[in-house]
Every structure is written in C-alpha cells, then in structure tokens.
Amino acid sequence: MVESVIQEAGFKIGWGVWARSGLAIVLAYLIARGLSHGLNRVSQRAVEHRIAIKMLIPVFKACIYGGTIYYVLSSVLQISSSQLLAFSGLFGAALGLGIKDLFANVVGGLVMILERPYRVGDKIQLGDHYGEVLDIGIRTTTLVTPNDSEVSVPNYLLFTESMSNANAGSPEMLVVTEVAVDVDADIGRAKEIMEQALATSQYFYASDDHQPWVNVDDGPRYTTITGKAYVNDHRNEQQFRSDITERVLDRFEEAGIERPTFPE
Amino acid sequence: MEEVVGPLLAAIDEQDRLVAAVTAPPAGGRAAALDRIEAELDGPVARVQAGPGVVPELPEEGIVIVEDCQLLYERRIDGFEGLEQLRSAIMDSEATIVLGWDRYAWQYIAQVREIARLIDHVAGIPELSAAQMGQLLEERDVVEGIELIDDRDRSAKIVDIEWRRVGHGERQIGVPVPRVDIAALRGDMAEEAAEDAVVRRLTEAAGGLPGVAWQLWQAALHDGAVRYGDISATEVDDIDAVTAWLLYIVLTNEQVSMDQLDRMVTDQDIEGLLYRLRQDEIVRSEDGTVRLRVQAIPAVIDALDRRRLLW
Numbered sequence: 001m002v003e004s005v006i007q008e009a010g011f012k013i014g015w016g017v018w019a020r021s022g023l024a025i026v027l028a029y030l031i032a033r034g035l036s037h038g039l040n041r042v043s044q045r046a047v048e049h050r051i052a053i054k055m056l057i058p059v060f061k062a063c064i065y066g067g068t069i070y071y072v073l074s075s076v077l078q079i080s081s082s083q084l085l086a087f088s089g090l091f092g093a094a095l096g097l098g099i100k101d102l103f104a105n106v107v108g109g110l111v112m113i114l115e116r117p118y119r120v121g122d123k124i125q126l127g128d129h130y131g132e133v134l135d136i137g138i139r140t141t142t143l144v145t146p147n148d149s150e151v152s153v154p155n156y157l158l159f160t161e162s163m164s165n166a167n168a169g170s171p172e173m174l175v176v177t178e179v180a181v182d183v184d185a186d187i188g189r190a191k192e193i194m195e196q197a198l199a200t201s202q203y204f205y206a207s208d209d210h211q212p213w214v215n216v217d218d219g220p221r222y223t224t225i226t227g228k229a230y231v232n233d234h235r236n237e238q239q240f241r242s243d244i245t246e247r248v249l250d251r252f253e254e255a256g257i258e259r260p261t262f263p264e
Numbered sequence: 265m266e267e268v269v270g271p272l273l274a275a276i277d278e279q280d281r282l283v284a285a286v287t288a289p290p291a292g293g294r295a296a297a298l299d300r301i302e303a304e305l306d307g308p309v310a311r312v313q314a315g316p317g318v319v320p321e322l323p324e325e326g327i328v329i330v331e332d333c334q335l336l337y338e339r340r341i342d343g344f345e346g347l348e349q350l351r352s353a354i355m356d357s358e359a360t361i362v363l364g365w366d367r368y369a370w371q372y373i374a375q376v377r378e379i380a381r382l383i384d385h386v387a388g389i390p391e392l393s394a395a396q397m398g399q400l401l402e403e404r405d406v407v408e409g410i411e412l413i414d415d416r417d418r419s420a421k422i423v424d425i426e427w428r429r430v431g432h433g434e435r436q437i438g439v440p441v442p443r444v445d446i447a448a449l450r451g452d453m454a455e456e457a458a459e460d461a462v463v464r465r466l467t468e469a470a471g472g473l474p475g476v477a478w479q480l481w482q483a484a485l486h487d488g489a490v491r492y493g494d495i496s497a498t499e500v501d502d503i504d505a506v507t508a509w510l511l512y513i514v515l516t517n518e519q520v521s522m523d524q525l526d527r528m529v530t531d532q533d534i535e536g537l538l539y540r541l542r543q544d545e546i547v548r549s550e551d552g553t554v555r556l557r558v559q560a561i562p563a564v565i566d567a568l569d570r571r572r573l574l575w
Contacts, residue, residue, distance in 0.1 A: 036437045045502070045570060148521040171572060196341040199376040202509040206375035207575060239505075251341050 028068035104156035126160040182258040200227040205232035205238035222260035288389035291475025334369035391472025413457035469497040471562030498560040
C-alpha cells in the first residue's frame with residue numbers, strides 16, 4: 001500500500017538514488033564521528049574551555065545531519081511540493097499510528113537546542129538519572145553516571161520531569177559534604193577541621209564569587225557538619241567529596257571528636 | 265617592573281604605615297623587585313627570610329621586607345600555623361611591612377585565609393613581553409658581542425596534512441587532518457629581524473619569566489652565538505592528578521622538603537613520582553629539598569593551569 005502511495009505521488013526511486021542517499025548518510029556519519037572524536041580529544045586538554053569546545057559537537061552534528069537530510073530530500077529524491085504534501089500525509093498517519101513518542105523526543109531535542117537548559121559537559125539530574133551530559137541527540141540525551149555507565153534519557157522527560165543543572169556550563173560546581181558528630185562533640189573544632197579540609201583539597205576551587213562555607217545543624221541524636229565548596233572540575237566531584245570525608249574523619253579521630261552512636 | 269614597583273613606593277611614601285604584598289611566579293623577578301624596593305626606600309630597611317616553621321620577628325616600627333612567605337604554610341589541615349603567627353605579628357607591629365609571595369600561593373591564600381584582609385597593597389609582577397625582555401637583555405649587557413641567528417627552516421610547510429586513525433578498536437579509518445605550523449606561518453608572514461625573532465622565541469619559551477629566559481639563554485649560547493633553534497623549553501606531557509598535585513605543591517612553595525611532601529601528598533608513592541619527574545628533567549632534588557627545574561617552570565604552570573589547579 002505504501003509503495004503504491006509513493007508511486008502515485010510521483011517518486012522514482014532507483015538503485016542509484018538509494019546508493020547516493022546511503023553514501024551521503026554514511027559520509028555524514030563518518031564526518032560527524034570523526035569531528036566528535038577530534039573535538040573530544042581537544043577538549044580533554046583544556047579544562048577551562050572543555051565545555052565550550054564540547055558544546056560545539058552537537059552544533060556541528062546538527063549542521064552535518066541537517067545538511068545531509070536536505071541533500072537527500074532535495075537533490076537525490078528531488079521532492080516537489082506535491083510530493084512533500086504526500087510525504088506529510090504519510091508522516092501524519094505514521095505519527096498517529098505509533099511514533100508519537102519518537103516525535104515527542106524529537107520536539108524535546110529541538111526545545112533543548114533552542115532553550116539550552118543544559119549543555120554537553122554539564123552535570124544534570126533529569127528524572128531519576130544523574131550524570132554528565134555526554135551527548136545531546138535529537139531523540140535522547142546521553143549521560144555518564146558517577147558509576148561510569150552511559151544512560152540514554154528520552155528528551156521528552158524535559159517536559160514531564162524536573163531537571164536540575166549543577167554547573168550550567170562552568171567547569172566548577174558546588175559539592176556538599178555532610179559528616180555527623182556526637183551532640184557532645186567540640187563543634188567549634190569540628191567546624192574548623194571541615195573548613196580546612198575543604199580549602200586544602202587538591203580539587204578545591206575558589207574565587208570572589210565561589211567561596212566555601214560550613215553549616216552546623218543540630219539534631220536530637222547527632223549534629224551535622226555540612227561543608228559546601230566548589231570543585232575545580234565537575235568530573236572530580238566524587239573524588240572531591242571522598243577526599244574531604246576521608247581527611248575529616250581521620251582528623252576527627254585524632255582530635256577526639258566523637259561520631260554519633262545509635263542504639264542497636 | 266617600574267609600573268609595579270613605582271606605585272608601591274609611592275604608597276609607602278604617602279602612608280604612615282602600609283602592609284604590602286609583592287607577588288610573582290617562580291623565576292618571575294620577585295627577588296629583583298624586592299632588591300629594588302629596598303634600594304629605593306629612604307631609611308634603614310630590615311630584610312628577613314621566612315621559612316618552614318620559621319616565622320620572622322617583625323620590628324615594632326620602621327620598614328621590613330619579609331621574603332618567601334609561601335614557606336609559612338602547608339596546604340593541609342592544621343598547616344597554617346606559621347601564617348597565623350605572621351598575621352598576629354603584623355597586627356602587633358606598627359612597621360611598614362612588604363611581604364614577598366609566590367604569585368600562585370598568594371592567589372590561593374587570598375581566597376582562603378584572613379591574612380589577606382591585612383594587606384593594603386598588592387604589587388603583582390607581570391610576565392615580560394618580548395620588547396621588555398629585549399630591553400632587559402640590553403640593560404644587563406647580555407647581548408653585547410653575542411650573535412643572534414635566526415636558523416629557522418624557511419622551506420617548512422605552513423599547512424601540512426596528517427593522517428590520523430579514528431574509531432574504536434578494529435573499526436578505524438584514516439582521516440586527513442590539516443596541521444598548521446604556527447612558527448612557519450609567523451616566519452612567513454613577519455619579516456622580523458634575526459635579533460627580534462630570537463628574543464621573541466626566548467620570551468615565548470620562558471613564558472615571559474626573566475629567570476627562565478636567563479637559563480634558556482645560557483643553555484643556547486654556543487661559540488658566541490644564540491640560535492633560534494637552540495632555544496627550547498622543557499615540555500610537560502599530560503600528567504595524572506597525583507603528579508599534578510605534587511607539582512602544584514612544589515611550584516607554589518617553590519622549595520619543599522620530603523617531610524612536607526609526605527604531609528601534603530598522602531598515601532602516594534612520592535619517591536616513584538619524583539624519580540619520574542627527575543628523569544623528565546622537571547624537578548631536581550638536593551639535600552632532601554625538591555625544586556622545579558627553572559626551564560620547566562612555564563610548562564608546569566601551563567599544565568597546572570589546564571587542570572584548573574591555578575586560579
């Protein structure tokens with residue numbers, strides 16, 4: 001049935017057309033992969049400009065694939081306005097029949113390109129998923145989780161779920177580290193240790209607008225010492241938190257600052 | 265240097281009492297700037313040296329220069345005692361105090377310790393431009409009788425094509441990548457004199473640091489001539505996080521003992537790291553003290569800057 005509709009609409013698709021279309025798509029894929037690989041390599045060498053360079057990848061990809069689609073449709077298939085109308089009818093029917101989710105993802109992808117709620121290289125929470133944005137595709141966004149797993153998150157989640165962006169294009173991001181101490185512990189000393197642990201970490205970053213601070217929250221069973229500081233590169237988030245926690249706990253033990261105990 | 269030292273001298277002259285910091289990268293001319301300040305000031309100037317665990321005594325009045333304040337702290341928990349003692353001494357004194365600081369140590373301390381609030385004037389010594397470097401060489405009669413030779417290969421291609429393998433595992437293809445030779449492009453575009461080219465090359469390789477330039481100059485000087493191609497700086501390849509941290513400590517402290525390294529770079533094979541860095545001619549160790557090799561300073565700064573350890 002589809003073939004007859006295509007023939008009625010005036011398409012003349014021979015092997016040469018398929019071959020040229022296929023070649024154009026393969027070439028576009030190789031160029032996009034090569035460019036993506038090259039820009040990734042360059043971005044690894046410069047932390048300061050890493051995200052800016054990585055942001056170029058989806059832009060280049062969109063240009064390459066957009067240009068390829070244009071080439072295939074206009075030059076190879078030589079679509080006329082009546083053919084485009086027929087194609088639109090088919091597209092509408094297909095959309096109604098079962099690709100509405102795909103379409104929602106594509107619209108989500110387009111919104112993302114226009115509004116840029118996050119960029120490649122950002123650390124985001126989208127729905128239940130948290131990680132660094134590795135790639136923004138037209139259908140899905142690929143995240144790398146703290147456990148180094150790649151997760152493809154459908155773009156339509158942008159409309160249905162809350163989204164938080166930890167660094168919004170900057171290499172640095174705020175990291176929160178909490179440690180609990182006994183209610184009778186020397187809170188002043190504990191706070192001082194946390195402050196110094198933050199500021200002496202190799203992953204620490206500070207500027208006039210990015211200062212560390214420490215909160216103390218009193219609770220019935222324990223007191224929480226919360227350190228907040230910026231990590232110099234958000235890829236070091238886990239190492240930063242671990243480094244602070246490890247050194248704080250070591251020093252608490254040396255200083256006789258007791259940790260809370262819970263009844264069994 | 266005049267644009268930095270001049271305003272500082274004027275500020276000291278205008279005010280009854282001033283606390284100032286003079287900052288520069290290692291081999292960046294800080295000692296020369298402090299010499300100049302000492303020479304230009306009227307009246308007796310005391311000059312004291314800070315050291316690890318050695319907090320200098322400050323006079324109650326007059327003028328005092330404290331050198332190498334970066335040696336007064338260690339970047340670890342409870343590593344700021346010496347700096348706190350200096351802070352107390354500054355508050356107890358009525359003297360005009362000029363503190364000499366490594367630039368990167370100061371940039372860190374200014375963000376995290378309260379001593380920065382006591383400083384009225386910060387004089388940061390900038391890197392030299394090629395013109396300033398040439399002027400410095402002339403003032404010191406370094407170039408007198410020395411022939412400067414531009415021996416660059418003029419036939420070098422400005423744009424060349426390199427084939428690189430791209431892909432994963434066995435699925436790799438060759439991709440042509442154009443490579444632009446900046447040196448050839450510059451040499452082709454600018455008809456600069458041999459003297460200018462050599463001084464420019466020296467300045468670039470030294471990162472604008474006069475102490476580094478002097479070392480590179482001496483290394484390139486053969487038979488009464490300095491050739492463009494003989495001026496080469498040490499390169500620092502991609503380094504891992506632990507090596508970067510160790511280099512950061514050596515750079516900011518400027519000199520550091522093995523005991524200090526043990527306290528700041530914990531749970532790591534420091535001996536092994538230092539062996540590799542010595543082999544690569546990046547650090548040198550003498551009498552248990554580790555320093556950066558002067559020629560490697562610009563490359564280390566660049567590498568640490570890329571890793572965002574320097575702000």
